[in-house]
Amino acid sequence: xxxxxxxxxxxxxxxxxxxxxxxxxxxxxxxxxxxxxxxxxxxxxxxxxxxxxxxxxxxxxxxxxxxxxxxxxxxxxxxxxxxxxxxxxxxxxxxxxxxxxxxxxxxxxxxxxxxxxxxxxxxxxxxxxxxxxxxxxxxxxxxxxxxxxxxxxxxxxxxxxxxxxxxxxxxxxxxxxxxxxxxxxxxxxxxxxxxxxxxxxxxxxxxxxxxxxxxxxxxxxxxxxxxxxxxxxxxxxxxxxxxxxxxxxxxxxxxxxxxxxxxxxxxxxxxxxxxxxxxxxxxxxxxxxxxxxxxxxxxxxxxxxxxxxxxxxxxxxxxxxxxxxxxxxxxxxxxxxxxxxxxxxxxxxxxxxxxxxxxxxxxxxxxxxxxx
Amino acid sequence: xxxxxxxxxxxxxxxxxxxxxxxxxxxxxxxxxxxxxxxxxxxxxxxxxxxxxxxxxxxxxxxxxxxxxxxxxxxxxxxxxxxxxxxxxxxxxxxxxxxxxxxxxxxxxxxxxxxxxxxxxxxxxxxxxxxxxxxxxxxxxxxxxxxxxxxxxxxxxxxxxxxxxxxxxxxxxxxxxxxxxxxxxxxxxxxxxxxxxxxxxxxxxxxxxxxxxxxxx
Numbered sequence: 001x002x003x004x005x006x007x008x009x010x011x012x013x014x015x016x017x018x019x020x021x022x023x024x025x026x027x028x029x030x031x032x033x034x035x036x037x038x039x040x041x042x043x044x045x046x047x048x049x050x051x052x053x054x055x056x057x058x059x060x061x062x063x064x065x066x067x068x069x070x071x072x073x074x075x076x077x078x079x080x081x082x083x084x085x086x087x088x089x090x091x092x093x094x095x096x097x098x099x100x101x102x103x104x105x106x107x108x109x110x111x112x113x114x115x116x117x118x119x120x121x122x123x124x125x126x127x128x129x130x131x132x133x134x135x136x137x138x139x140x141x142x143x144x145x146x147x148x149x150x151x152x153x154x155x156x157x158x159x160x161x162x163x164x165x166x167x168x169x170x171x172x173x174x175x176x177x178x179x180x181x182x183x184x185x186x187x188x189x190x191x192x193x194x195x196x197x198x199x200x201x202x203x204x205x206x207x208x209x210x211x212x213x214x215x216x217x218x219x220x221x222x223x224x225x226x227x228x229x230x231x232x233x234x235x236x237x238x239x240x241x242x243x244x245x246x247x248x249x250x251x252x253x254x255x256x257x258x259x260x261x262x263x264x265x266x267x268x269x270x271x272x273x274x275x276x277x278x279x280x281x282x283x284x285x286x287x288x289x290x291x292x293x294x295x296x297x298x299x300x301x302x303x304x305x306x307x308x309x310x311x312x313x314x315x316x317x318x319x320x321x322x323x324x325x326x327x328x329x330x331x332x333x334x335x336x337x338x339x340x341x342x343x344x345x346x347x348x349x350x351x352x353x354x355x356x357x358x359x360x361x362x363x364x365x366x367x368x369x370x371x372x
Numbered sequence: 373x374x375x376x377x378x379x380x381x382x383x384x385x386x387x388x389x390x391x392x393x394x395x396x397x398x399x400x401x402x403x404x405x406x407x408x409x410x411x412x413x414x415x416x417x418x419x420x421x422x423x424x425x426x427x428x429x430x431x432x433x434x435x436x437x438x439x440x441x442x443x444x445x446x447x448x449x450x451x452x453x454x455x456x457x458x459x460x461x462x463x464x465x466x467x468x469x470x471x472x473x474x475x476x477x478x479x480x481x482x483x484x485x486x487x488x489x490x491x492x493x494x495x496x497x498x499x500x501x502x503x504x505x506x507x508x509x510x511x512x513x514x515x516x517x518x519x520x521x522x523x524x525x526x527x528x529x530x531x532x533x534x535x536x537x538x539x540x541x542x543x544x545x546x547x548x549x550x551x552x553x554x555x556x557x558x559x560x561x562x563x564x565x566x567x568x569x570x571x572x573x574x575x576x577x578x579x580x581x582x583x584x585x586x587x588x589x
Contacts, residue, residue: 226520227533236520252412252419262411271408278537280520313538320406321542333542334407337549344553348560354478355564 012052020056023091040211040286041223042233054218055092061124062213063116064098065155067141067148068175068184069130073166074100076203079289093213096124110144117158125216126159127209128152131168131175132190135183149190156191161222163197163212164188167305170198170229177311188229197222198229200281202305207286208234228308230280239276239302242284245269263299273318274301281306373586377487380580384452387441388577391504394434395555398507399548401427406545431511438504451488457498459491469495483568485588493561500554503547510544513537 012031020030034052038045066074078101095101096116097109104112116124133140138147156162164187167173175184188196199208212231215223223231240246248254248268255263256271268274279302287294295302304314313322321333380388404410404423412419445454459465467484469491474480476492484490489497513531516524531540566573576582 227529232520238517241518247415250421251415251417252408252410252421253415253417254408254411256411278541307536309536313536321545322538324542324546333545334403334549337546337552340549341552341556344556348557351476352560352564355568358478 012049016052016056025091036207037211037214040207040233040282041215047218051214051218055214058092058217059094060092060213060217061096061116061120062093062098062127063096063113063124063155063159064100064127064129065113065151066099067128067130067132067152067169068182069166069168071100071129072203073129074098076288077165077206077209079206092217093125096120107144117155121158123160124158125213126155126162128156128162128164128169128187129166131172131184131186133175133182134185134190135181140182152187152190156187156194156196159194161195161197161216162187162191163199163209164229165199165204165209167200167202167310170200170306171308171310173200173202174311177309195222196229197225197231199234200230200306200308202310205234205281205283205286205288208282226280234282234286235280235306237280237282239279239281239283239296242282243276243296244284245296258299266299269296269299269301270320272301273316273320275304275307275314275317276302278314279304279307375584375586377582377584378580379449379451379487379582380576381444381448381452382580383440383444383448385577385580387437387444390433390437391441394430394437395551397430398427398434399552401430402545402548428515431508431515434504435508435512438501438508442501456489457494457501459489459494465491483565485569485571485584487582487584487589490565496554496557500551503551503554507544507547507551510540510547514541514544 012034017027017030021027030052034048034055035045037055038048038051043051064074097113099109102109102112132138132148132152134149138149141148143151164170168175168184169187172180172184172186172189175182176186186198188194188198197212199205199212201208208231211233212223215221215231223233225231226235228235240249243249245266245268248266249270253262253265253267254271255267255269257263258272263269263272270277274296276296283294283302284296287297301317303317304310307314316323319332323329324331324333324336327336401423405420405427408420408423410419444452445457450456455461460469468486469484471480471482471484472490472492475483488494509528509531512524513528514537516522516528517532517537519525520529562574562577571585572579572581572583
């Protein structure tokens with residue numbers, strides 16, 4: 001072991017490593033997982049030991065429910081490979097109910113959910129995926145005869161904490177986009193005041209979800225959040241301010257269309273409507289799919305998928321500004337503005353011409369008015 | 373006999389011209405930030421960087437200028453006072469407002485001679501001050517996003533939760549164009565009144581003096 005006191009503090013005790021190894025997880029994977037998660041949480045390296053101890057012992061019951069969703073967040077989580085979800089994450093948590101991966105179905109599954117809720121009352125972590133429809137008394141989404149609205153309220157109230165994964169559960173997302181036919185709500189709107197943390201994104205970044213769960217296991221509480229209930233470690237900075245193409249933005253180098261020389265040279269995607277300057281997320285530092293890539297890295301602008309109301313306010317996705325309400329699809333705010341300024345100039349120009357010809361209020365001939 | 377009246381005190385004149393300078397610079401740099409019409413040929417250039425630097429610097433200057441003018445509304449003479457911007461609160465003001473409005477719309481022949489602002493102009497300036505405040509608040513709210521939890525963000529972050537940054541940005545653009553329209557109107561009306569009133573409307577904002585025929589008032 002190193003004699004450096006910092007590294008000693010960061011070290012994971014041998015006893016924990018042996019225990020983890022006995023469960024069939026390689027030491028290397030376990031150390032990688034603990035250090036990466038510590039880094040994702042923006043914790044100092046000295047916390048690695050504490051994180052490892054919490055992770056090695058934990059088995060927190062989790063109920064994962066889906067309402068108006070596409071299961072994209074479940075998919076993203078199951079594809080989390082750091083280490084493989086099947087190995088560590090499903091070991092870390094005890095998944096009591098999850099529609100996508102559970103073997104049970106129908107009434108049997110519903111009974112398992114009810115049982116888990118009662119057995120671990122006030123102790124389980126609830127993960128919600130998808131928005132909750134409130135229209136027609138919740139009739140748009142019912143599971144086992146119970147509306148999502150009712151089921152969500154009950155599950156959130158009995159949970160130790162609720163984690164909303166994806167933009168739909170966090171802010172209503174696509175189902176809540178105008179005209180919102182089902183009256184879709186976010187979980188925070190359904191159960192105001194409950195301990196809820198929002199992990200928006202389409203889909204959620206699995207590493208942020210893992211890090212949030214590890215934070216709960218290590219410190220026994222949800223991570224610090226901003227005004228929208230998003231953890232600061234993951235949503236504390238704008239994409240734009242950490243973007244790898246930022247130097248091109250400051251220089252004034254922009255791709256004007258897909259495939260043009262600027263685009264091929266990796267210039268800034270601002271002119272293609274990139275919403276990085278409007279979006280708070282840690283995509284540039286953590287990326288997706290084990291740090292493989294993320295939208296801007298692959299040459300497509302950010303669409304602001306993790307921001308509230310993104311479908312309505314971040315579109316058109318290839319324009320900088322939203323459509324001006326009441327105007328045609330091709331009219332931008334600046335086109336309308338130039339029209340307004342031109343109309344003003346014409347109107348006052350005409351007024352000026354008319355004013356030149358009005359009588360009685362100007363000296364009509366070359367004379368001097370003498371003051372006494 | 374013509375009287376020389378000291379109407380616009382120096383803080384009024386200075387803030388007026390600082391506002392003009394700021395509005396022109398903020399509009400040009402702002403349009404560039406919204407739609408970068410010049411592109412750099414080398415990465416070592418710093419076009420957007422300078423545009424943003426100028427935009428933020430002049431935004432601070434504009435904030436100081438507008439705040440000083442608002443302060444002067446409570447210190448300065450009665451032409452500069454906040455009361456001058458609510459002409460329709462008095463009987464005289466209402467009468468002169470109608471008179472002036474009819475003159476502008478070619479339905480009346482008489483100008484309401486004023487030493488300070490005419491009531492129609494004063495009402496427009498009240499609206500303009502509201503637009504100034506809107507631009508300052510929306511601008512610094514958008515600016516504050518670069519440092520969550522920082523000074524501007526903790527002061528204005530609630531607006532982002534309430535409205536959302538994209539709608540705020542759209543409104544910031546829209547109000548710029550309204551101010552551009554006002555700019556045209558303002559220069560035109562100044563010229564028109566300089567011709568029609570013959571009392572130093574234009575030179576007044578440089579010198580502060582106006583030449584008033586007491587009989588006309």
